Amino acid sequence: MRPHCYITGASSGIGAALAKEYAKDGYNLTFTGRRVPLLNQLKQELVGLYPDCKIIVSQVDVCDEKAMSESIADSLKQFQRLDVLIANAGYVVGGEFKNLQTKDYRNQFETNVFGVLHTIYPALKSLEESNGSLSIIGSVNSYLTPPTVSAYAMSKYAVRSLGEALYHELKPKGISVTMIYPxxxxxxxxxxxxxxxxxxxxxxxxxxxxxxxxVAARQIKRAIDKRKQEAVITWHGKFAVWFKRFCPVFLPYLFRLQSRGKK
Ligand SMILES: NC(=O)c1ccc[n+]([C@@H]2O[C@H](COP(=O)([O-])OP(=O)(O)OC[C@H]3O[C@@H](n4cnc5c(N)ncnc54)[C@H](OP(=O)(O)O)[C@@H]3O)[C@@H](O)[C@H]2O)c1
Structure with a gap:
């Protein structure tokens, strides 16, 4: 039976590129998002390239817990298994603190944090049955917070903590957890x-x-295949995380330079 990979947020960017990588590797796919024409276009492209690949397009907002449960249940009904789950959907609420409101922070968490929980809970049992892999797409901003990205970085720090705990909790159940920090x-x-x-x-x-x-998608898939605990994607991302860990005075200096002259 072909393995099955479920990806949230595949209508563009990293999610769409990951869908291509998994289709190429012989997986059946379920992919989600809200922009259905883009999802259908991706499906057509992949079915053209890999005629044996079965694909479910699921129009669902990750903030909708019930709809996410239904989407995952539908995909399990069709494919009878789940091998890889990628919680990728996310976006950036940017702006200086003084220009944002509490509701902006709440919205950011609804998608980037609660959306991830809505993705994982309904899939856990099936991942355990397949000794499968869970991956959460964080960000370099899971480690460092430049000015104007407080809302986004808060949400990405939160999923880093989640990933760290789940890595240890799910390992005994045979599920690998890979945090990705692009x-x-x-x-x-x-x-x-x-x-x-x-x-x-x-x-x-x-x-x-x-x-x-x-290129990013290939590196992400490699990290998931190797069941790594985490991978920082891009050389500049690795550089920034290294500085944050081992030379923490350097980055605030850079951020100060960046915001010099702004009042
Ligand atoms: N690109 C970067 O430089 C970068 C860096 C660090 C981390 N990341 C992370 O990588 C992940 C993917 O982002 P991307 O860069 O590929 O951006 P993107 O091209 O904007 O893709 C984001 C995907 O998430 C989906 N999405 C967003 N909100 C959603 C919601 N409420 N419900 C369902 N789907 C939703 C979008 O689908 P619809 O619009 O169709 O709903 C889209 O498919 C995000 O978690 C992001 O934080 C990206």
């Missing part, structure tokens, strides 16, 4: 507003250091 990767993440909607009119410009999405 630096800049090309995707739609920088053209969304603070409600998470994609702004078509916003010009897509990627940071110079941004890694190609397919």
């Amino acid at each position: 630096g800049f990767v090309k995707s739609d993440i920088r053209i969304r507003n603070k409600q998470g909607a994609v702004l078509e009119r916003k010009k897509k410009s990627e940071p110079k250091l941004a890694m190609d999405t397919d």
Whole structure:
């Protein structure tokens, strides 16, 4: 029986690239998101390339706990197993603290933290049955918090803690837990507003250091395949996390330079 991989947030960016990697490796797939035309387009592309690959497209918001349970139950009914679960869906609420409100922080947590819980709970039993793999997509901001990303970094610190606890809790049950911490990767993440909607009119410009999405996806899949506890993706991400761990005075100095002149 072909293995089955369930990915949240595959309509663009890292999730879409991961879906391609898993389809190439012979997995059946369930992938989710809210932009159904993009999900269907990805499905068509993958079925064209890999005709034996069975794919379920599930239009679901990760904030909706009941809908997430139903989506995962449907996929289990169809595929009878779950081997890899990737909690990838997420977005950035950016902005200085003084320009945000409590509800912005709450919204950020609804997707980036509670959305992850809604993804994991209904899948645990099946992952245990298959000695499967769970992966949560964190961020380099799970380790460090530059100015203007407090809401996002808080949410990503939270999932780092979750991943650390789950690694130890689920290991005896045969489930591997891999935390992924990407630096800049090309995707739609920088053209969304603070409600998470994609702004078509916003010009897509990627940071110079941004890694190609397919390269990031290959590295992420390799880490999950090796059942690693964590992987930092991109060289600049590794560099930043290293400095945070071993030379913590350096980064605040950089952040101070970045916000110099702003009042
Ligand atoms: N790209 C980077 O530089 C970078 C760096 C560090 C971490 N990350 C993390 O990587 C993950 C993927 O982001 P990306 O960079 O690939 O950005 P992206 O291209 O914007 O993709 C985000 C995906 O998440 C889905 N999503 C967002 N909110 C959702 C919700 N409430 N319900 C269901 N799906 C939702 C989106 O689907 P719909 O829009 O169709 O709903 C989309 O498929 C995120 O967790 C992000 O924090 C990215």
